[in-house]
Amino acid sequence: MAYTVGQVAKAAGVTVRTLHHYDEIGLLSPSGRTSAGYRRYDDADLDRLQLVRYYRELDFPLEEITAILDDPAADPAAHLRRQHELLNGRIGRLQEMVAAIELAMEARRMNIRLTPQERFEVFGDFDPDAHSAEAQQRWGDGEAYRESSRRTAGYAKEDWLRIKADNEDWGRRIGAVLDSGAPADGPEAMALAEEHRQLISRWFYDCSYEIHTGLADMYLADDRFTAHYENIHPGLTAYLNEAIHANAISRA
Numbered sequence: 247m248a249y250t251v252g253q254v255a256k257a258a259g260v261t262v263r264t265l266h267h268y269d270e271i272g273l274l275s276p277s278g279r280t281s282a283g284y285r286r287y288d289d290a291d292l293d294r295l296q297l298v299r300y301y302r303e304l305d306f307p308l309e310e311i312t313a314i315l316d317d318p319a320a321d322p323a324a325h326l327r328r329q330h331e332l333l334n335g336r337i338g339r340l341q342e343m344v345a346a347i348e349l350a351m352e353a354r355r356m357n358i359r360l361t362p363q364e365r366f367e368v369f370g371d372f373d374p375d376a377h378s379a380e381a382q383q384r385w386g387d388g389e390a391y392r393e394s395s396r397r398t399a400g401y402a403k404e405d406w407l408r409i410k411a412d413n414e415d416w417g418r419r420i421g422a423v424l425d426s427g428a429p430a431d432g433p434e435a436m437a438l439a440e441e442h443r444q445l446i447s448r449w450f451y452d453c454s455y456e457i458h459t460g461l462a463d464m465y466l467a468d469d470r471f472t473a474h475y476e477n478i479h480p481g482l483t484a485y486l487n488e489a490i491h492a493n494a495i496s497r498a
Contacts, residue, residue, distance in 0.1 A: 247288040248278060258295055273312045274298060300329045304336065393451040409449050416441060418484070421479035430488035438495060439489035455494040462490035 269285065273480045274295055276285040282441035287295075294315060301311045316326075386457040401409075420438040428434045439458075446461075451463075464481050465471040475483040 247287060249292070251285045252288070254287045254292065254295065256301065257292075260299075268295075268298070268308075269306060271309055271312070273315075288443075297325055297329075304329070304332050329384040367379070397450060412445055412449075416445065417478040417482075420489075421482065424479060424481060424485050430485050431492035435485070435489040439486065439493040440497075442490070443493075455497055459491055459494050462487040 249257075251262050255265055258421070265274065265285075269276065274291065277288045277291055278286040280286060297315060298311055302308075306314075384446050416438065420435070420442075423434045424436060426434075443453050443455070443458045446458070465475055466487050472483050475486060
């Protein structure tokens, strides 16, 4: 099959001027011409144009694309594998950008006075306000969520860094207790479970023992929270769940 420059431009979604330019620089020269000198492209030309478009999508300069495609040792399958790897890398970067934008949207919704970069610096992948959102869903009247929103609306970056430091210090200490072999229903673990409840109450909303045990069960049931506590220390999620329940029973 032979195609005119207009047909190729329409099929590929490029302009005729672009195809003329590709011809002029030797990136994509048509395999034939009519007796009147008009360009004619064959299927091999279209295959090359497809590769050109892939590399252009990845922001390769035209000169570099020409060098790649004109390599006598070039393997079409290797080209595809290379583009597959590059596109997967781009997808990963775009996913990171989407996550950052979602964090910024959440910060705006909660009126947190942090830039997206600051919020990511403080929280990483974990959203502390998910505690209060889950409390709203699970315990009905939404007062915990409203109280948390009122408090956090006035927090600056220094407040969030203090919250982060408090939680990291708590995480180190309960991890050490877990490693020591102390039982989850023992005094050391229960004291740290109580401290966990008080941290929530201090910074977000009044966390009753009923709410605290509900949160403990959520940590096991919700992969987001399980991942968070397992990142603090492997095995912590189940250990904390048991310690929170034991602490609540001891306070009844």
